[in-house]
Each structure stands twice: as C-alpha cells, then as structure tokens.
Amino acid sequence: MAEPNDPSDGLTRRRQFSPRRGGQLVIGRLKEHGPANYQFRKEQDPSYYVRLLTSRGERTIWGKDLERAVREGETKPKTGDLIGARRIAREAVTVTTRRRDGEGRVIAQEEHHAHRTRWVVEKVAFFAERARLARRLRDEQQDTSEALRERPELRSAFLSVRAAEQFAAQRIRDPKDRERFLELVKDAMASSVRKGEPLPSVSLRSPPEHKKPASSQGPSQKREDPVR
C-alpha cells in the first residue's frame, strides 16, 4: 500500500484493481491528514498521509494522491467524519531523472519505474449510497428511465450496459455466451458503482444526419471499454 516512490509525472500505464479483489476499503473516523515525508522520516520523499481511528485502532495510510482525494472528494470529508478510503487504480509511471552541469546542460539521464496509486476518500454515507445504486443497476426489473430521472449520474453506467447488450446481440451467437457476457459487464459496472470508482464517460450520440451503411464495428469499440 505504501508508495515511497510516488512520482507525479511520467504516466505510462494504468491498471484498475480487479473488481473482485478490489482495493480494500479502509473504514474509520478521520483523525488527521496532511503532507509529510513518507512514514514521517525526513530522509524519505514528500508524501501525504491520512490517519484514521478504525475499529482495530489507529491506522495511517500514505500516498501522494490522498491529498487530491480528500480535497476533491464528492462528500468533502472533514476531520471527525466517518470515512472510507479505497485504492481504485494503480498507475505505472516512469520518472526521468536528469543531471545537469553548471550551465544547465543534461549530462546524464536515468529512468526509474514506479507506481502511483489513485484513491477515493469519501464519507461512508457515499459508499452506502453507491451500494444502493449498484443494487439498482443490477435489478433488471428496475424501470431505467425512472432510475435515470432520480440518479442522472448513473446514465453512463446504464449506457454501458445498453451498449454491451447491443454488442452481444450483434456479435455473440450462443445465447449462453451472450448471457454470460452481459452478466460479466453488469457485475463489473455494479462493482465500480458500489466501490465509488469514477464511472465511464459515455455520451449519447446525436442522431446521424445521413444514414450510414451498417458498420462492422461493435458499439463497444467506439468508446472506452468499461472496467474489465
């Protein structure tokens, strides 16, 4: 969990935590948070910590992204609040260190590989609400338009499921395979919603001005893939 080498630039690759394994949700009362050198050791790199009082005692989590996660959290968590903190993605980054001579010319260059973890930090009520929304997303009997009226932020999740259904209808012949595929997509979407991960950005396409011939490309190839 700790990331002593947590660079802030040089992004090269990003990986989502598995929806099944996920990043652990740490639950506790927010005691304090702030910038500090990693593990409060002066020889370590600058980082950011969040200290929680959990049911098993105090716990301190570290990560540069925690500062952004606390500051930009949807529920604006404050000290004293019961919060949840979850790692949602781990990005592989390459940091380039350059040594320069007295005149500023680069005389040596070295690349280091490291990881940067992205966090979600929200009041626990946020995760409870997301759990409710995830159950709604999974509920096939739910009237979609009614759900979208109540929770417009779920639009992208519903659209992803709809796109997957269209893709399956066009591309997967075996009904069992089709069903299995849709189950996997719905599970992944519900898991993302439940865990507070950012939802995929899907926008409705405007009706085409001229009818184009049917494309061989499936709907899921025209936008970012949902969480796998």
Add this chain to the structure above:
Amino acid sequence: MRSAATPTTDHVFRDESASDWLKSALRSALVRDPVDALNDALLLASVLEEHLRQILDLKS
C-alpha cells in the same frame, strides 16, 4: 495538518449532537470494570464494522 482530538466522557455527555444510544452505552460502561468495558466496546466496533461492510456489500 488537521487533527481531531479524542473527546472526554464529559464532552460526550454535554455534546448535544451525540446520540442518546451513545450516552446510554457510555453511562453503563463507566460503572463496569474498565478493561472489560473497553474489550466489549472494541468487539462491538468490529461487529458493527462488519455489519456496515455487509450493507455496503464489501467483504474486503
């Protein structure tokens, strides 16, 4: 750095935002053996956290 101090028992009893349930539990705990009371409170916290995780459907 922003930090929250641990409240005292007096603070909890005076705190209008503290729940009646908490005040009642604290009142009954203060007349018990303090080690037993803390043990039970820690167990209660773990059980309630597990209950919350069940509601959130998160087993991590």
